[in-house]
Amino acid sequence: MSTETVAARPLVDAAKIKAWLPKYGVYAAIVLLVVYNIFFTPYFATWSNLRIQLIQVAPIVIVALGMALVIGTEGIDLSVGSVMALAAAFIPLYLGYGVVAAILVALLAGVAVGLINGILVARVGLQPIVATLALFVGGRGLAVVISEGKLVDIRNQDFLYLGAGDLLGIPVLVWIAALLVLVVGFVVRRTVFGRRLLAIGGNRPAAELAGLPVKRVLITVYVVCAVLASIAGLLSVARIQSSDASSVGLLIELSAITAVVVGGTPLTGGKVRVLGTVAGALLMQLVIATMIKHNLQPSTTEMVQAVIILIAVYVARERKTR
Amino acid sequence: MALLEVNDVSKIFPGVRALDQVSFTLQPGEVHALVGENGAGKSTLIKVLTGVYQPDGGELSYRDAPAQFGTPMDAQQAGISTIYQEVNLVPLMSVAQNLFLGREPRTGLGLIDRKRMDREAREILTGYGVTTDVRRQLGTLALGAQQMVALARAVMVDAKVVIMDEPTSSLEPREVQTLFGVIRDLHARGIGIVYVSHRLDELYQICDTVTILRDGKLVHTGKLADLERIKLVSLMLGRDMAEVRREGATAFSGAATGDTDAPPVLRVRKLNSRHKLHDVSFDVRPGEVVGLGGLLGAGRSETIKAIGGAYHLDSGDIQVDGKDLKKPTPVRAVEFGIAVQPEDRKAEGIVPGLSVRENIALAVLPRVSRFGFVSDSKVNEIVDRYIKRLRIKASSPDQAVGDLSGGNQQKVLLARLLATDPKVLLLDEPTRGIDVGAKAEVQSLIDELAAEGLGVVLVSSDAEELVEGSGRVVVLRDGVVVGTLTGDQVTTEDLMATIATEATREH
Known part of the structure; x- marks a missing residue:
């Protein structure tokens, strides 16, 4: 009896690590990277550096939140970058009517794109990757047309406060991102919508048979994702103090998907890890920052990112086959 | 000389003995029916014959020599072709291309000789009753014609053995006759055919021999003509006395008939769905358990799903508590108090990742x-x-x-389902794949729920469960209600007799 337990011990530990890694691996990686930087990177542990990192990561976090919800339903949304561009294009056009009006129009653009995506996926029955590919391509084109291809400087101080202002010593941008994280986390855990979303992602035929309004939930998910993207878009405009539809949010869909996957949300749906997604975004941001501070080429950075993504996916897969 | 022979083959999956020392012999020119309910081991046996699975015990011999098929490709090259229920061809390619896929006729330059291919395809397919333009995309053909193309392809590959897995399930009656013509032709050419179907009429029309599997074991093999229908059905569905003694009878306390004067809580009239359901009608009173009897593919699951709004209906009326459920969808069905327990618990029931x-x-x-x-x-x-x-x-x-x-x-x-406070509970194989203890618990729960006034519809392939659990049994065959057993008639004997009666319906 006793010999058996002794022999079994290392096996149990391996199993524990396997179960632990996909859940907490991201956090461990962040801690490792921070510790490394504190010792080896000059000027890393400074308030100004932390500020810059957080400001840079905020839009990615916001977009990734929506992406995590969509991925939770076994979908994907490629159009988020184009939604950001659309929001950016509308801001200078409507700032004349006031900050609130401009923001509302930007958000409405998000609602419209989300509705189209959602209807294509839920009602027409297109695969999410194809449905959102349409607006990934067309959305940015429309944004460039709306802005007439011009880069517009923004001088409205109230609006710029969103991107450059501070509240209690912390950038407004970061406050907004943090607030949205809390809201989305709450929605996933505590609302009817959140639970239905997970059930649909986990087993859609079962959700349908249980009488859930599957199509309505799916459409709502895509609308929420697009609205979050338009918030990220208008915040980006406020931060860079200019609107350029051809560059705002370029390739952000990939950063967002990376953050979600690295954060431990499976692409197979049925699970959404909100804090993991934030951590995923932070980790990728830290990796990039570390590389830059050590004067490594962007191409090297990209390869390191690729390795991290593969590790994250591999670890998740390990758990599934356990 | 046997064409294909398996001796004492076993196949074990974690927790299940899918095949338990099964033997099976196919003679040249023989049409051999392979029958059994879900989980009887038919598909596993087919997969062993075609190299998809490797047997865990026993041996295979093919044309009097020991054989081992490591992959489906091995079996195919040896001359064993399979035609599945779902056509597995390339829908976007032309009919002729599908027919010749992988062995297209070439021109002198080594390019594909399209003209010759089309001409030969036309000639071959005429023999199968397919007279369509062979340059059409296969996917645009009717399912029956597609199946004929698949069959033609299978036979063209110099097949010695053709395995047909429910080939007629999506065919029109006319197409079924064409298929039978082709089968008779193959039979005359000495090709051995394994024919899997649940339509007894078809089996008796076309098959020479029959092998019956139940719970992974061989229960009977022999000439089909010598076997009465009723005997065939009882061999398929029945359990041995030894087994009954071991597991005990079901936990049902008695037939739940409900209040015979009460108005029905569920009224189903003339449900029609192409190929699957034809004018299915029945009532369920509060407190009554109505069993749906019949063989696999008789339309039991389709009926249940259609009532729950999850299966397409061409026409039909459903009333719950006197209220019309028009255009049923799952959402509306739940609102009306209908709860459906689907047959496939894993695919359509639980959400495994959630708590x-x-x-x-x-x-x-x-x-x-x-x-x-x-x-x-x-x-x-x-x-x-x-x-x-x-x-x-x-x-x-x-x-x-x-x-x-x-x-x-x-x-x-x-x-x-119960949390939704349903009025009608539709249960499709509620005790399949669960252990004996849980089975008894589920059975007594069904009794309890009926006693509380719920209307219950019960589908079960276990004849005893169906008979002991139901106050009344509606028997379906090929999507048609062929009889209703009430009172003293609710016995396994009557159930089997009703299932086995010959179809008189004109196709």
Whole structure:
């Protein structure tokens, strides 16, 4: 009896690590990277550096939140970058009517794109990757047309406060991102919508048979994702103090998907890890920052990112086959 | 000289003996029926014959020599072709291309000789009753014609053995006759045919011999003409006395007939769905358990799903408590008080990644929440009640349902249905794949629920379960109600006799 337990011990530990890694691996990686930087990177542990990192990561976090919800339903949304561009294009056009009006129009653009995506996926029955590919391509084109291809400087101080202002010593941008994280986390855990979303992602035929309004939930998910993207878009405009539809949010869909996957949300749906997604975004941001501070080429950075993504996916897969 | 022979073949999957020392012999020119209910081992045997599975014991011999098929390709090259229920050809390629896929006729330059290919395809297919333009995309053909193309292709590859898995399930009556013509032709050419079907009329029309499997074991093999229909059905469905003694009879206390004067809680009239259901009508009174009897593919699951709004209906009326359920969808069916337990628990029932709690509360979220926010205390109230009532064994309500045993998964699913306070409960194989203890518990639960006034529709391939659990049995065959057993008629003998009666319906 006793010999058996002794022999079994290392096996149990391996199993524990396997179960632990996909859940907490991201956090461990962040801690490792921070510790490394504190010792080896000059000027890393400074308030100004932390500020810059957080400001840079905020839009990615916001977009990734929506992406995590969509991925939770076994979908994907490629159009988020184009939604950001659309929001950016509308801001200078409507700032004349006031900050609130401009923001509302930007958000409405998000609602419209989300509705189209959602209807294509839920009602027409297109695969999410194809449905959102349409607006990934067309959305940015429309944004460039709306802005007439011009880069517009923004001088409205109230609006710029969103991107450059501070509240209690912390950038407004970061406050907004943090607030949205809390809201989305709450929605996933505590609302009817959140639970239905997970059930649909986990087993859609079962959700349908249980009488859930599957199509309505799916459409709502895509609308929420697009609205979050338009918030990220208008915040980006406020931060860079200019609107350029051809560059705002370029390739952000990939950063967002990376953050979600690295954060431990499976692409197979049925699970959404909100804090993991934030951590995923932070980790990728830290990796990039570390590389830059050590004067490594962007191409090297990209390869390191690729390795991290593969590790994250591999670890998740390990758990599934356990 | 046997063409294909397997001796004492076994195949074991984790926890299941899918094939238990089964022997099977196919002679040249023989049409051999392979029958059995779900889980009897038919598909496993076919997969062993075609190299998809490797047997765990026993031996295979092919044309009098020991054989081993490592891959489906090996079996195909040896001359064993399979035609599946779902046509597995390339829908976007032309008919001729599909027919010649992989062995296209070439021109002198080594290019594909399209003209010759089309001409030969036309000649070959005429023999199969397919006269369509062979340059058309295969996907645009009717399913029956596609199946003929698949069959032609299978025979063209110099097949010695053709295995047909429910080839007629999606065919029109006229196409069935063409298929039979082709089968007779193959028969004359000395090709051995394994024919899997649940349509007894077809079996008796076309097959020479029959092999019956049940629960992975061989229960009978011999000439089909010597076997009465009733005997065939009882061999397929019946359980041996030894088995009954070992497992005990079902836990049903008696036939739940309900109040015979009460108006029906569920009224189903003339349900029609192309190829599957034809004018299916029946009533369920409160407190009554109505069994749906019939063989696999008779339309039992389709009936249940159609009532639950999850299967397409061309026409038909459904009334719950006197109210018309027009254009049923799952959402509306649940609103009307219909709860459906699907046959395939894993694919359509549970959400494996979610907890026991979430699974039970899934269908009643609006009722346990305010302004869209779920109230944990209300959820726990419901969840605790059903965990206790159904004796669900989980380490905690937070345990993922996917980690539970089959019986407990089924109980979680039933708990979800009951939480919606249904008026009618539609159960499709509620005790399949669960252990004996859980089976008895589920059976007595069905009794209890009926006693509380629910209308229950029960589908079960276990004849005893069906007969002992139901107050009345509606028997389906090929999507048609062929009889209703009431009172003293609700016995396994009467059930089998009704299933076995010859179809008089004109196609």
